[in-house]
Amino acid sequence: MKFANFLILPLIFLFTYCSKSDSNDDNQIDDNSSSSVSEVRDSTEDSSSNSQETSESTSDNNSNVVEEGVPEVFKKIYAASRVYLEGNNVVIEVDGAPDHKSPYYSRNHELYEPYNGSNTNFNQNPNSIKTFDFKFKIPLNPKEASKKVTTQLGSIGVSLNGVAFYNQYAGPNNQPLTNEINSFDQYAGHPQNQGVYHYHLEPTYLTSNKGQDALLGFLLDGFPVYGPFENDVKITNENLDEYHGHSHITPDYPNGIYHYHITDTDPYINGNGYFGSPGTVSQ
Numbered sequence: 716m717k718f719a720n721f722l723i724l725p726l727i728f729l730f731t732y733c734s735k736s737d738s739n740d741d742n743q744i745d746d747n748s749s750s751s752v753s754e755v756r757d758s759t760e761d762s763s764s765n766s767q768e769t770s771e772s773t774s775d776n777n778s779n780v781v782e783e784g785v786p787e788v789f790k791k792i793y794a795a796s797r798v799y800l801e802g803n804n805v806v807i808e809v810d811g812a813p814d815h816k817s818p819y820y821s822r823n824h825e826l827y828e829p830y831n832g833s834n835t836n837f838n839q840n841p842n843s844i845k846t847f848d849f850k851f852k853i854p855l856n857p858k859e860a861s862k863k864v865t866t867q868l869g870s871i872g873v874s875l876n877g878v879a880f881y882n883q884y885a886g887p888n889n890q891p892l893t894n895e896i897n898s899f900d901q902y903a904g905h906p907q908n909q910g911v912y913h914y915h916l917e918p919t920y921l922t923s924n925k926g927q928d929a930l931l932g933f934l935l936d937g938f939p940v941y942g943p944f945e946n947d948v949k950i951t952n953e954n955l956d957e958y959h960g961h962s963h964i965t966p967d968y969p970n971g972i973y974h975y976h977i978t979d980t981d982p983y984i985n986g987n988g989y990f991g992s993p994g995t996v997s998q
Protein backbone atom coordinates (compact mmCIF):
# COMPACT_ATOMS: atom_id res chain seq x y z
CA MET A 716 0.00 0.00 0.00
CA LYS A 717 2.70 2.46 0.96
CA PHE A 718 4.59 1.62 -2.18
CA ALA A 719 1.53 2.36 -4.35
CA ASN A 720 1.06 5.81 -2.79
CA PHE A 721 4.66 6.54 -3.40
CA LEU A 722 4.12 5.98 -7.14
CA ILE A 723 0.75 7.67 -7.50
CA LEU A 724 1.50 10.97 -5.74
CA PRO A 725 4.18 12.13 -8.19
CA LEU A 726 1.85 11.18 -11.05
CA ILE A 727 -0.93 13.35 -9.64
CA PHE A 728 1.53 16.19 -9.20
CA LEU A 729 2.75 15.86 -12.79
CA PHE A 730 -0.79 15.80 -14.13
CA THR A 731 -1.80 18.91 -12.18
CA TYR A 732 1.30 20.77 -13.22
CA CYS A 733 0.84 19.98 -16.91
CA SER A 734 -2.80 20.95 -17.08
CA LYS A 735 -1.98 24.22 -15.29
CA SER A 736 0.67 25.24 -17.78
CA ASP A 737 -1.60 24.26 -20.68
CA SER A 738 -4.26 26.67 -19.54
CA ASN A 739 -1.65 29.42 -19.22
CA ASP A 740 -0.60 28.85 -22.80
CA ASP A 741 -4.21 29.08 -23.92
CA ASN A 742 -4.53 32.42 -22.21
CA GLN A 743 -1.49 33.75 -23.95
CA ILE A 744 -2.53 32.56 -27.39
CA ASP A 745 -6.08 33.81 -27.08
CA ASP A 746 -4.98 37.06 -25.48
CA ASN A 747 -8.04 36.51 -23.41
CA SER A 748 -7.31 36.37 -19.75
CA SER A 749 -10.44 38.23 -18.76
CA SER A 750 -11.77 35.09 -17.06
CA SER A 751 -8.89 35.10 -14.62
CA VAL A 752 -9.48 38.79 -13.93
CA SER A 753 -13.10 38.24 -13.03
CA GLU A 754 -12.06 35.38 -10.79
CA VAL A 755 -9.74 37.74 -8.97
CA ARG A 756 -12.51 40.31 -8.70
CA ASP A 757 -15.01 37.77 -7.41
CA SER A 758 -12.72 36.53 -4.73
CA THR A 759 -11.81 40.04 -3.59
CA GLU A 760 -15.43 41.11 -3.43
CA ASP A 761 -16.04 38.39 -0.89
CA SER A 762 -13.63 40.05 1.47
CA SER A 763 -14.52 43.61 0.54
CA SER A 764 -15.33 44.47 4.15
CA ASN A 765 -11.63 45.03 4.64
CA SER A 766 -10.31 47.11 1.77
CA GLN A 767 -6.69 46.89 2.82
CA GLU A 768 -6.80 43.12 2.86
CA THR A 769 -8.42 43.19 -0.55
CA SER A 770 -5.72 45.24 -2.18
CA GLU A 771 -3.01 43.17 -0.56
CA SER A 772 -4.42 39.89 -1.77
CA THR A 773 -4.85 41.25 -5.29
CA SER A 774 -1.30 42.56 -5.40
CA ASP A 775 0.03 39.21 -4.21
CA ASN A 776 -1.94 37.58 -6.94
CA ASN A 777 -0.58 40.09 -9.41
CA SER A 778 3.02 39.02 -8.92
CA ASN A 779 2.16 35.97 -11.06
CA VAL A 780 1.16 38.06 -14.06
CA VAL A 781 4.18 40.37 -14.11
CA GLU A 782 6.64 38.57 -16.35
CA GLU A 783 10.44 38.34 -16.31
CA GLY A 784 12.41 41.50 -16.94
CA VAL A 785 9.57 43.88 -16.07
CA PRO A 786 10.64 46.36 -13.34
CA GLU A 787 9.24 45.61 -9.85
CA VAL A 788 7.26 48.86 -9.77
CA PHE A 789 4.79 47.49 -12.32
CA LYS A 790 3.61 44.92 -9.77
CA LYS A 791 1.73 47.83 -8.25
CA ILE A 792 -0.75 47.76 -11.14
CA TYR A 793 -2.77 45.18 -9.25
CA ALA A 794 -5.60 44.96 -11.77
CA ALA A 795 -3.33 43.89 -14.63
CA SER A 796 -4.03 40.49 -16.12
CA ARG A 797 -0.59 40.42 -17.73
CA VAL A 798 2.46 42.71 -17.80
CA TYR A 799 5.32 41.83 -20.12
CA LEU A 800 8.18 43.23 -22.18
CA GLU A 801 7.95 43.73 -25.90
CA GLY A 802 11.19 45.18 -27.24
CA ASN A 803 11.81 48.42 -25.35
CA ASN A 804 8.21 48.64 -24.16
CA VAL A 805 6.26 47.38 -21.17
CA VAL A 806 2.86 46.05 -22.19
CA ILE A 807 0.13 46.26 -19.55
CA GLU A 808 -3.10 44.35 -20.13
CA VAL A 809 -6.19 45.40 -18.16
CA ASP A 810 -9.94 45.24 -18.67
CA GLY A 811 -10.45 48.89 -17.70
CA ALA A 812 -13.35 48.39 -15.29
CA PRO A 813 -13.02 49.82 -11.76
CA ASP A 814 -12.74 47.59 -8.68
CA HIS A 815 -14.85 50.05 -6.70
CA LYS A 816 -18.57 50.65 -6.64
CA SER A 817 -20.28 52.91 -9.15
CA PRO A 818 -23.78 53.93 -10.27
CA TYR A 819 -22.47 53.22 -13.78
CA TYR A 820 -22.44 49.46 -13.21
CA SER A 821 -25.65 47.76 -14.24
CA ARG A 822 -28.10 47.36 -11.37
CA ASN A 823 -27.56 43.61 -11.07
CA HIS A 824 -23.76 43.98 -10.90
CA GLU A 825 -22.16 43.34 -7.50
CA LEU A 826 -20.38 46.69 -7.65
CA TYR A 827 -23.50 48.69 -8.46
CA GLU A 828 -24.12 51.46 -5.94
CA PRO A 829 -26.39 54.50 -6.39
CA TYR A 830 -24.66 57.86 -6.33
CA ASN A 831 -23.83 58.81 -2.74
CA GLY A 832 -21.24 61.53 -3.29
CA SER A 833 -21.44 65.16 -2.26
CA ASN A 834 -22.21 66.82 -5.60
CA THR A 835 -25.82 68.05 -5.39
CA ASN A 836 -25.70 68.67 -9.14
CA PHE A 837 -24.79 65.05 -9.91
CA ASN A 838 -26.24 64.17 -13.28
CA GLN A 839 -25.66 60.57 -14.36
CA ASN A 840 -24.74 60.19 -18.02
CA PRO A 841 -26.50 57.50 -20.11
CA ASN A 842 -23.41 55.27 -20.44
CA SER A 843 -22.53 52.14 -18.50
CA ILE A 844 -19.25 50.46 -17.63
CA LYS A 845 -17.95 47.84 -20.05
CA THR A 846 -14.79 45.74 -20.06
CA PHE A 847 -12.19 45.78 -22.81
CA ASP A 848 -8.94 44.10 -23.82
CA PHE A 849 -6.80 47.14 -23.14
CA LYS A 850 -3.12 46.98 -24.04
CA PHE A 851 -1.08 49.92 -22.79
CA LYS A 852 2.32 49.82 -24.46
CA ILE A 853 4.67 52.26 -22.71
CA PRO A 854 8.43 52.87 -22.87
CA LEU A 855 10.49 50.68 -20.53
CA ASN A 856 13.07 53.48 -20.11
CA PRO A 857 11.16 56.76 -20.45
CA LYS A 858 13.16 59.79 -21.59
CA GLU A 859 12.33 63.44 -22.05
CA ALA A 860 11.11 64.02 -25.60
CA SER A 861 12.97 66.65 -27.59
CA LYS A 862 9.66 67.63 -29.17
CA LYS A 863 6.67 67.39 -26.79
CA VAL A 864 3.28 66.31 -28.09
CA THR A 865 -0.09 67.13 -26.56
CA THR A 866 -2.23 64.44 -24.98
CA GLN A 867 -5.09 63.13 -27.09
CA LEU A 868 -8.71 62.62 -26.09
CA GLY A 869 -9.22 59.08 -24.82
CA SER A 870 -6.84 57.06 -22.65
CA ILE A 871 -3.60 58.86 -21.81
CA GLY A 872 -2.46 56.43 -19.13
CA VAL A 873 -3.42 53.60 -16.80
CA SER A 874 -4.00 53.58 -13.06
CA LEU A 875 -3.25 50.82 -10.53
CA ASN A 876 -6.77 49.44 -10.71
CA GLY A 877 -6.70 49.28 -14.50
CA VAL A 878 -8.88 52.35 -15.04
CA ALA A 879 -7.76 54.75 -17.78
CA PHE A 880 -6.57 58.29 -17.12
CA TYR A 881 -8.06 60.96 -19.41
CA ASN A 882 -6.85 64.52 -19.84
CA GLN A 883 -8.41 67.80 -18.75
CA TYR A 884 -10.71 68.10 -21.76
CA ALA A 885 -14.04 66.78 -22.93
CA GLY A 886 -14.66 65.92 -26.56
CA PRO A 887 -15.14 67.12 -29.19
CA ASN A 888 -12.63 69.95 -29.75
CA ASN A 889 -11.08 69.98 -26.27
CA GLN A 890 -13.88 71.64 -24.34
CA PRO A 891 -13.40 72.27 -20.62
CA LEU A 892 -14.72 69.60 -18.24
CA THR A 893 -17.29 71.96 -16.68
CA ASN A 894 -20.33 69.95 -17.74
CA GLU A 895 -18.71 66.52 -17.50
CA ILE A 896 -17.74 67.02 -13.88
CA ASN A 897 -21.35 66.71 -12.77
CA SER A 898 -21.46 63.18 -14.15
CA PHE A 899 -18.45 61.99 -12.12
CA ASP A 900 -19.53 59.32 -9.64
CA GLN A 901 -18.62 59.03 -5.94
CA TYR A 902 -15.10 57.90 -6.94
CA ALA A 903 -14.58 60.74 -9.44
CA GLY A 904 -14.86 58.66 -12.61
CA HIS A 905 -17.41 58.04 -15.32
CA PRO A 906 -17.77 56.02 -18.54
CA GLN A 907 -17.73 57.57 -22.02
CA ASN A 908 -20.17 56.54 -24.74
CA GLN A 909 -18.39 53.26 -25.54
CA GLY A 910 -18.39 52.29 -21.87
CA VAL A 911 -14.74 53.10 -21.11
CA TYR A 912 -14.64 54.16 -17.46
CA HIS A 913 -11.96 56.79 -16.73
CA TYR A 914 -10.59 59.38 -14.34
CA HIS A 915 -9.94 63.01 -15.32
CA LEU A 916 -9.28 63.86 -11.66
CA GLU A 917 -7.69 62.28 -8.59
CA PRO A 918 -8.78 58.62 -8.31
CA THR A 919 -10.02 58.98 -4.74
CA TYR A 920 -10.55 55.24 -4.25
CA LEU A 921 -6.83 54.70 -4.87
CA THR A 922 -5.59 57.65 -2.83
CA SER A 923 -7.72 56.61 0.14
CA ASN A 924 -6.46 53.01 -0.07
CA LYS A 925 -2.85 53.60 -1.08
CA GLY A 926 -2.16 57.07 0.32
CA GLN A 927 -2.30 60.64 -0.94
CA ASP A 928 1.37 60.47 -1.87
CA ALA A 929 1.27 57.05 -3.52
CA LEU A 930 2.17 56.03 -7.03
CA LEU A 931 -1.18 55.83 -8.83
CA GLY A 932 -0.25 54.69 -12.33
CA PHE A 933 1.61 55.66 -15.50
CA LEU A 934 1.01 57.91 -18.47
CA LEU A 935 1.60 56.55 -21.96
CA ASP A 936 5.11 58.05 -22.07
CA GLY A 937 6.13 55.65 -19.27
CA PHE A 938 6.52 58.31 -16.57
CA PRO A 939 4.78 57.55 -13.26
CA VAL A 940 1.84 59.47 -11.81
CA TYR A 941 1.75 60.32 -8.10
CA GLY A 942 -0.96 61.60 -5.78
CA PRO A 943 -1.53 65.19 -4.64
CA PHE A 944 0.80 65.07 -1.60
CA GLU A 945 4.53 64.70 -1.19
CA ASN A 946 6.34 64.56 2.18
CA ASP A 947 3.05 65.61 3.81
CA VAL A 948 2.93 68.76 1.69
CA LYS A 949 0.09 69.35 -0.75
CA ILE A 950 1.29 69.77 -4.33
CA THR A 951 -0.21 72.61 -6.36
CA ASN A 952 0.11 73.42 -10.05
CA GLU A 953 2.71 76.05 -9.10
CA ASN A 954 5.05 73.29 -7.86
CA LEU A 955 5.02 71.63 -11.29
CA ASP A 956 6.22 72.40 -14.80
CA GLU A 957 3.94 72.98 -17.80
CA TYR A 958 3.55 69.21 -18.32
CA HIS A 959 2.43 68.85 -14.69
CA GLY A 960 5.49 67.12 -13.30
CA HIS A 961 8.97 67.49 -11.90
CA SER A 962 12.02 65.29 -11.18
CA HIS A 963 13.34 63.93 -7.91
CA ILE A 964 13.80 60.72 -5.93
CA THR A 965 10.65 58.77 -5.05
CA PRO A 966 10.28 55.59 -2.95
CA ASP A 967 9.75 53.61 -6.18
CA TYR A 968 12.66 55.27 -8.01
CA PRO A 969 15.62 55.71 -5.64
CA ASN A 970 17.72 57.17 -8.50
CA GLY A 971 15.12 59.85 -9.17
CA ILE A 972 12.72 60.18 -12.08
CA TYR A 973 10.47 62.69 -13.78
CA HIS A 974 6.89 62.15 -12.56
CA TYR A 975 3.49 63.72 -12.79
CA HIS A 976 1.40 64.74 -9.77
CA ILE A 977 -2.38 64.90 -9.72
CA THR A 978 -3.60 68.20 -8.27
CA ASP A 979 -7.08 69.36 -7.32
CA THR A 980 -7.23 72.14 -9.91
CA ASP A 981 -7.24 72.15 -13.69
CA PRO A 982 -5.34 70.58 -15.49
CA TYR A 983 -5.41 67.90 -12.73
CA ILE A 984 -3.23 65.10 -14.24
CA ASN A 985 -1.31 66.40 -17.24
CA GLY A 986 -0.62 69.91 -18.46
CA ASN A 987 0.51 70.85 -21.95
CA GLY A 988 1.37 67.33 -23.13
CA TYR A 989 3.59 64.35 -22.50
CA PHE A 990 7.03 65.00 -21.05
CA GLY A 991 8.31 61.90 -22.87
CA SER A 992 7.32 60.21 -26.12
CA PRO A 993 3.99 58.46 -25.69
CA GLY A 994 3.51 54.76 -26.36
CA THR A 995 0.23 53.38 -27.62
CA VAL A 996 -3.03 52.04 -26.27
CA SER A 997 -5.42 49.62 -27.97
CA GLN A 998 -8.74 48.29 -26.72
Ligand SMILES: [Zn+2]
Pocket residue numbers: 881895905906907913915
Ligand atom coordinates in the same frame (compact mmCIF):
# COMPACT_ATOMS: atom_id res chain seq x y z
ZN1 LIG B 1 -14.72 61.87 -19.30
Ligand SMILES: [Zn+2]
Pocket residue numbers: 941945961963974976
Ligand atom coordinates in the same frame (compact mmCIF):
# COMPACT_ATOMS: atom_id res chain seq x y z
ZN1 LIG C 1 7.13 64.86 -6.88
